[in-house]
Amino acid sequence: MVRPRGGATERWSLRLHPEVDKLLDKVAKERGISKNSLVESIILEWAYRNGYNKILHANIRNGRIAVWDFLLDETVHITYVEPEHRLYCENCKTYDCGHIWAIMHDKDLRKKIKKEGWIIAEIS
Numbered sequence: 001m002v003r004p005r006g007g008a009t010e011r012w013s014l015r016l017h018p019e020v021d022k023l024l025d026k027v028a029k030e031r032g033i034s035k036n037s038l039v040e041s042i043i044l045e046w047a048y049r050n051g052y053n054k055i056l057h058a059n060i061r062n063g064r065i066a067v068w069d070f071l072l073d074e075t076v077h078i079t080y081v082e083p084e085h086r087l088y089c090e091n092c093k094t095y096d097c098g099h100i101w102a103i104m105h106d107k108d109l110r111k112k113i114k115k116e117g118w119i120i121a122e123i124s
């Protein structure tokens, strides 16, 4: 997730316990994204799970799902990874984020995924 792409961003500071900061550093390095992008991904997941964010539009083509993220106001690409039978978010650089959660909890998208012949393990 590289910001800004044209949209405005807000800058603010945050005080964290050192243990939390170290955890964010560790996970950001594992994903290969900045700590800022990781925090944004975490907030997006929270927003999806709590009804503050939604997928406005989605297309499935060539092994990828393109979703329009309401809060980001941009397209996010999700790739179906065949050997693992999992979805990978190109934006959040993970197999487990709010975008994937929202896709798996959308009845119509699940039907479209099934139609593609994709087999995806259940997520929480």
Ligand SMILES: [Zn+2]
Binding pocket: 041, 076, 089, 090, 091, 092, 093, 097, 098, 099, 100
């Ligand atoms: Zn994502």
